[in-house]
Amino acid sequence: MRVLLVDDEKELVATLAERLEMRGIDATWVTDYRAALAAVEKEAFDIALLDVRMPEMNGLELKRLIEVRRPTMKFIFLTGHGSEEDFKACSAESGRDYYLIKPLQIEVLMAKLNEIAHA
Amino acid sequence: MNSQYDAANTLGLQFFGSMTASISHEIKNALAIVNENAGLLGDLALLVDKGRPLDPQRLQIMAEKIRQQVQRADTIIRRLNRFAHSAHEPMVTTDIREIFDFTVALAARLATMKGVTMTVAPGEPVQVEVRPFQLENLLWLCLKHLFVVTSGSQTVEFAAEAAGADVLVSLRFGAGLPVSEIGAWVLSEGQPLLTVLRAELRPEASLLRLRLPRKTEPSLARER
Numbered sequence: 001m002r003v004l005l006v007d008d009e010k011e012l013v014a015t016l017a018e019r020l021e022m023r024g025i026d027a028t029w030v031t032d033y034r035a036a037l038a039a040v041e042k043e044a045f046d047i048a049l050l051d052v053r054m055p056e057m058n059g060l061e062l063k064r065l066i067e068v069r070r071p072t073m074k075f076i077f078l079t080g081h082g083s084e085e086d087f088k089a090c091s092a093e094s095g096r097d098y099y100l101i102k103p104l105q106i107e108v109l110m111a112k113l114n115e116i117a118h119a
Numbered sequence: 120m121n122s123q124y125d126a127a128n129t130l131g132l133q134f135f136g137s138m139t140a141s142i143s144h145e146i147k148n149a150l151a152i153v154n155e156n157a158g159l160l161g162d163l164a165l166l167v168d169k170g171r172p173l174d175p176q177r178l179q180i181m182a183e184k185i186r187q188q189v190q191r192a193d194t195i196i197r198r199l200n201r202f203a204h205s206a207h208e209p210m211v212t213t214d215i216r217e218i219f220d221f222t223v224a225l226a227a228r229l230a231t232m233k234g235v236t237m238t239v240a241p242g243e244p245v246q247v248e249v250r251p252f253q254l255e256n257l258l259w260l261c262l263k264h265l266f267v268v269t270s271g272s273q274t275v276e277f278a279a280e281a282a283g284a285d286v287l288v289s290l291r292f293g294a295g296l297p298v299s300e301i302g303a304w305v306l307s308e309g310q311p312l313l314t315v316l317r318a319e320l321r322p323e324a325s326l327l328r329l330r331l332p333r334k335t336e337p338s339l340a341r342e343r
Contacts, residue, residue, distance in 0.1 A: 009148050011184060015155035022162050053144065055232050080147035102147050103154035 007051035126311035149192040240278035
């Protein structure tokens with residue numbers, strides 16, 4: 001499974017990517033929307049894990065741009081709080097409850113990735 | 120006048136809500152990084168159980184990352200604590216640049232999200248007698264409306280100078296921003312704050328100019 005991680009917190013995505021790699025996931029991380037778009041232009045990912053609140057472009061807007069380039073890609077949104085507003089927006093965008101709250105539990109993330117990959 | 124104080128208090132609550140929501144996001148990010156590093160330590164410990172050697176330097180790097188994030192969270196929480204106390208802080212005489220610095224620190228995350236760089240112009244201290252929370256709130260309204268209209272990399276510089284019995288504050292924006300539009304919004308939404316601060320706001324070319332008294336009459340100070 002190939003996963004793209006996008007979050008402006010470099011230490012977070014770099015460490016998370018390493019932990020996913022240890023679990024057999026091919027993980028690539030970037031910290032802004034430009035690098036994310038460049039990555040999906042270059043490589044085919046199965047799933048993108050997108051932070052909802054990032055500088056310049058939020059995760060929901062980024063998801064729409066990625067979808068134009070990679071229509072079959074699937075998405076999980078990451079957010080700091082899980083406010084009702086975020087939950088509704090993320091659910092509407094992902095079509096499901098593919099929405100996780102920081103700090104993450106790796107087991108929950110792995111379960112979500114497997115669920116989406118086999119959906 | 121009392122209704123203006125009530126309205127200013129309502130704006131204060133909204134300001135408090137916006138800032139604490141933003142600050143809590145910052146803390147969450149620091150916690151998330153601590154969480155991932157702790158998780159990675161656990162992962163590595165499991166690998167040691169399976170016979171894979173552990174690099175002590177690697178452990179030092181991870182410990183340092185955790186320490187940095189704890190320090191980051193501590194700085195954020197100190198700022199939150201100062202902000203919480205400022206909401207009921209009485210009138211004080213202070214260098215207005217301290218209020219600029221604190222407002223910039225409070226709004227830093229939201230500014231980064233919008234691609235806005237905030238600076239405070241260097242200069243001599245300018246003393247002003249004010250309730251800091253009210254002035255921070257007014258400056259925040261200016262920033263809030265700037266964040267609404269900006270769509271790319273932008274700048275705003277806070278500056279102040281004494282002018283007789285008044286202090287002249289300027290918020291100088293980068294090129295291409297609709298300063299008169301921002302000014303009109305602040306004049307409309309922030310009128311109660313302008314009233315309680317006895318301040319005047321005027322848009323001028325590329326800046327918003329705020330004039331407020333350096334000292335407050337004792338009777339008004341009691342009322343505020």
